[in-house]
Amino acid sequence: MTKDHHWDPGTGPCGPPRLPGFRARVKRGVARALALGRSPNDPRRGVAILAYHNTEPDADHPWYLDFKGQMALVEELGYRVVSLDRVLKALLDTEPPREPTLAVTFDDGWASNLDVAFPELATRRWPATVFVTTSYVGRRPYLGAPELGQLIELGIEVGNHSHSHSDLTSLNSDAILADLAECSRRIEDLTGRKPIHFCYPSGSYNAKVRAVVSRSGMASACTGRIGFNRPGTDPFQLKRITLDAREGPSELWTRLAGGYDFLDFKQRLLGRTAV
Numbered sequence: 001m002t003k004d005h006h007w008d009p010g011t012g013p014c015g016p017p018r019l020p021g022f023r024a025r026v027k028r029g030v031a032r033a034l035a036l037g038r039s040p041n042d043p044r045r046g047v048a049i050l051a052y053h054n055t056e057p058d059a060d061h062p063w064y065l066d067f068k069g070q071m072a073l074v075e076e077l078g079y080r081v082v083s084l085d086r087v088l089k090a091l092l093d094t095e096p097p098r099e100p101t102l103a104v105t106f107d108d109g110w111a112s113n114l115d116v117a118f119p120e121l122a123t124r125r126w127p128a129t130v131f132v133t134t135s136y137v138g139r140r141p142y143l144g145a146p147e148l149g150q151l152i153e154l155g156i157e158v159g160n161h162s163h164s165h166s167d168l169t170s171l172n173s174d175a176i177l178a179d180l181a182e183c184s185r186r187i188e189d190l191t192g193r194k195p196i197h198f199c200y201p202s203g204s205y206n207a208k209v210r211a212v213v214s215r216s217g218m219a220s221a222c223t224g225r226i227g228f229n230r231p232g233t234d235p236f237q238l239k240r241i242t243l244d245a246r247e248g249p250s251e252l253w254t255r256l257a258g259g260y261d262f263l264d265f266k267q268r269l270l271g272r273t274a275v
Contacts, residue, residue, distance in 0.1 A: 017062055017245040027263075028251075035259030041077040041100040046228035047090050048079075048102035048256060051240040054110045054141070055117040066248035067117050071124070073249040074102065077256070081126040083157065084197045087238070088220055093231050104128040105222065105240065107161060107199060109136060109143045118154050131161035131199035131222070134186040148190045158187050159197040160218065168201060168209045176212045184217070200224070210236050226264040239264065 054063035109132040136142040203224015
């Protein structure tokens, strides 16, 4: 596994994460209070899609995340881990799944995922999808072209995360289609497989972007909205549960119990769900 992916502040869409400020600590406290007495593995909530970015294994690194501990919790809670294709099939049913079900996704294509995350999933034979921004390929701390080609062997599906990681809401329809097409072309060249699942860059979308993505050949699109996905959910507005840096099993437990669902409710009240 590669080890030469130390943080380069000049590379990629964001700088190193900051320590939680006052508002973040308040938000976490509210989430923990709301999660009290709630089950983290109630299948009636629908299908969860976990979202990760960097999964740095070094506990002293600003992007460190206890992925191994979180996957042990997923296993302990009895979740069935499925592909995004299976998620879409579950959404066509009339009832939620009978057992707790989730999918695992990664955004951007961080090289650190190779150190812990992908091997940890492989030992359990759990599928996953990594949404790759192809303009980042070969630029550390992101995956290189040879590594991207090896993901299929690990059971990792490669999804489209656009070529440029631009705010698609600021582009016209032709520019959006061109950006997605370039990403799909490069992924197919590197992996031999054309991507069919998409993730909006930074989770940002609106009615125009959703319409373009739906006719671009994609089967689904993940958003930045928070929560579970129940039968009848629009496959181009999939909600996810995003894990942040410095988090471990307890934070995942809180998120799976719905402690952070109030944030999606807040977004809807403020009209920020875009569609």
